[in-house]
Amino acid sequence: MKKFRVNPNKRLEDQGITGASAVYYNLLEPALVEAAVKRGEGQIGLGGAFLASTGTHTGRSPKDKFVVRSDTVENTIWWENNAPMTPDAFDRLYEDMLAHVKGRELFVQDLYGGADPAHRLDVRVVTELAWHGLFIRHMLRRPDASELESFAPEFTIINCPSFKADPARHGCRSETVIALNFDRKLILIANTAYAGENKKSVFTLLNYLLPAKGIMPMHCSANHALDNPEDAAVFFGLSGTGKTTLSADPSRILIGDDEHGWSDKGIFNFEGGCYAKTINLDAEAEPEIYATTHRFASVVENMVFDPDTLELDFTDDSLTANTRVAYPLDAISNASDTSLGGVPRNIIMLTCDAFGVLPPIARLTPAQAMYHFLSGFTSKVAGTEQGVTEPQPTFSTCFGAPFMPRRPEVYGKLLQQKIAKFGAECWLVNTGWTGGAYGSGSRMPIKATRALLSAALDGSLKTAEFRRDPNFGFDVPVSVPGVADVLLDPRRTWEDPKAYDVQAAKLVAMFAENFAQYVPFIDDEVRQAAIG
Numbered sequence: 001m002k003k004f005r006v007n008p009n010k011r012l013e014d015q016g017i018t019g020a021s022a023v024y025y026n027l028l029e030p031a032l033v034e035a036a037v038k039r040g041e042g043q044i045g046l047g048g049a050f051l052a053s054t055g056t057h058t059g060r061s062p063k064d065k066f067v068v069r070s071d072t073v074e075n076t077i078w079w080e081n082n083a084p085m086t087p088d089a090f091d092r093l094y095e096d097m098l099a100h101v102k103g104r105e106l107f108v109q110d111l112y113g114g115a116d117p118a119h120r121l122d123v124r125v126v127t128e129l130a131w132h133g134l135f136i137r138h139m140l141r142r143p144d145a146s147e148l149e150s151f152a153p154e155f156t157i158i159n160c161p162s163f164k165a166d167p168a169r170h171g172c173r174s175e176t177v178i179a180l181n182f183d184r185k186l187i188l189i190a191n192t193a194y195a196g197e198n199k200k201s202v203f204t205l206l207n208y209l210l211p212a213k214g215i216m217p218m219h220c221s222a223n224h225a226l227d228n229p230e231d232a233a234v235f236f237g238l239s240g241t242g243k244t245t246l247s248a249d250p251s252r253i254l255i256g257d258d259e260h261g262w263s264d265k266g267i268f269n270f271e272g273g274c275y276a277k278t279i280n281l282d283a284e285a286e287p288e289i290y291a292t293t294h295r296f297a298s299v300v301e302n303m304v305f306d307p308d309t310l311e312l313d314f315t316d317d318s319l320t321a322n323t324r325v326a327y328p329l330d331a332i333s334n335a336s337d338t339s340l341g342g343v344p345r346n347i348i349m350l351t352c353d354a355f356g357v358l359p360p361i362a363r364l365t366p367a368q369a370m371y372h373f374l375s376g377f378t379s380k381v382a383g384t385e386q387g388v389t390e391p392q393p394t395f396s397t398c399f400g401a402p403f404m405p406r407r408p409e410v411y412g413k414l415l416q417q418k419i420a421k422f423g424a425e426c427w428l429v430n431t432g433w434t435g436g437a438y439g440s441g442s443r444m445p446i447k448a449t450r451a452l453l454s455a456a457l458d459g460s461l462k463t464a465e466f467r468r469d470p471n472f473g474f475d476v477p478v479s480v481p482g483v484a485d486v487l488l489d490p491r492r493t494w495e496d497p498k499a500y501d502v503q504a505a506k507l508v509a510m511f512a513e514n515f516a517q518y519v520p521f522i523d524d525e526v527r528q529a530a531i532g
């Protein structure tokens with residue numbers, strides 16, 4: 001007997017969305033590809049991937065993201081980091097978007113955010129674009145047909161790229177808007193077709209909801225040892241620091257590449273797919289990710305291709321440096337089939353230091369880990385945010401400030417408690433510049449980063465000889481097999497060591513200045529670990 005692919009009591013009309021010319025519920029991948037092609041949203045590429053381009057918005061628009069300010073969230077949202085919108089402005093936006101979608105086709109995907117059934121969020125994603133439905137179906141977790149019949153969405157996202165917001169009427173900044181309303185349990189996205197907004201919206205929701213349940217939400221990738229899910233590692237990092245690249249390690253099992261939760265049972269992926277950058281992707285260095293760009297129904301975003309041969313150009317950044325491919329986790333042969341792991345034995349904090357000051361790896365005490373987690377020093381790389389065209393040093397607290405609705409110390413305290421309870425080893429890894437700052441030095445060789453991570457994760461690095469870094473006070477290994485000794489001492493990689501000292505002193509001062517905001521919220525141990 002054919003099963004319904006939607007809960008008959010939860011059709012869009014029940015949610016107040018009426019007048020669409022057609023509503024397609026929970027189409028499978030082939031039907032979504034077909035619909036996207038038929039609607040002229042893009043075309044099929046080699047191997048059956050769907051090739052989409054997003055026009056003016058090829059990265060996230062963090063400045064256009066808003067949270068509706070009301071009594072219920074007044075004391076829980078970090079307003080200095082989340083732009084407020086009034087409930088009335090949101091309601092007008094909602095009403096205008098509902099009027100706009102009348103007569104249009106809509107695609108509905110009912111999905112889970114969270115691989116642990118005890119902590120997952122049931123989200124309904126309503127999209128104007130069929131390929132956005134395909135994208136989010138890859139990225140989140142797909143209920144089976146029987147689960148769909150009783151699926152009750154807790155939050156709904158409505159994403160309508162053809163709708164232009166009006167700042168005067170909708171209380172936003174431009175025609176583009178991403179508005180979160182925790183009272184109405186609704187997210188509205190307009191005037192951007194960048195697919196990443198969909199997944200990062202769900203992440204923002206979970207970052208709000210899970211701390212209330214004692215779960216630490218993390219902007220990190222994760223993997224575990226072959227044959228041992230209890231030997232898990234997480235890799236925190238802002239966009240471009242290497243979460244996706246470094247978690248896809250052929251000698252380990254991939255749990256996920258971007259968003260995870262840490263409960264007392266262990267870690268769980270929020271998602272069911274990956275969203276990898278394809279710029280300069282090397283088929284030999286990353287064969288599995290490369291293969292997904294030629295896989296049926298993968299979503300290839302903003303890549304330039306030859307119109308005659310459909311050959312993808314991995315080096316072409318003329319649309320954006322943020323070219324992407326989205327695919328379900330099972331496209332990767334060494335991916336976990338549960339998306340779960342034990343409590344992390346190793347916590348890696350990835351930073352992309354464009355100043356070329358930080359060492360390629362350092363061991364952190366729990367207090368130092370807290371200091372670096374709250375600081376979140378890194379560089380924004382070209383492309384993932386609108387307007388960023390070269391590495392831009394930044395302090396992005398929790399290694400993901402744009403996605404954190406609560407105050408940083410909420411996440412900091414949770415992480416601190418979990419590290420104290422379970423005793424993870426913590427490491428800071430610089431995947432950014434060596435031999436000088438951006439412009440004179442070069443990006444850290446991936447091979448070296450991988451060798452250092454292998455040594456950290458297999459436990460061999462613990463017994464290495466360490467030196468104390470004079471600027472930051474953490475311990476840095478002196479020698480690691482497979483890595484040139486000189487690379488481990490950034491000062492020696494600079495042509496002019498004095499220039500290194502000047503740059504290091506500047507960076508220390510930047511850290512100290514930035515950290516002042518957290519001093520009232522930390523304990524003595526972290527205060528002692530603070531530098532400067």
Ligand SMILES: Nc1ncnc2c1ncn2[C@@H]1O[C@H](COP(=O)(O)OP(=O)(O)O)[C@@H](O)[C@H]1O
Binds near residue numbers: 244245277432443446
């Ligand atoms: N040492 C390094 N470690 C990790 N990534 C590196 C390194 N050097 C260069 N890269 C490049 O930096 C980018 C990291 O991006 P990605 O793994 O997608 O990061 P994230 O998932 O954190 O956004 C990739 O394009 C990768 O090839």
Ligand SMILES: C=C(OP(=O)(O)O)C(=O)O
Binds near residue numbers: 060
């Ligand atoms: C999708 C994103 O994440 P990341 O670059 O970390 O993969 C993003 O920041 O838009």
Ligand SMILES: [Mn+2]
Binds near residue numbers: 258276
């Ligand atoms: Mn990534």
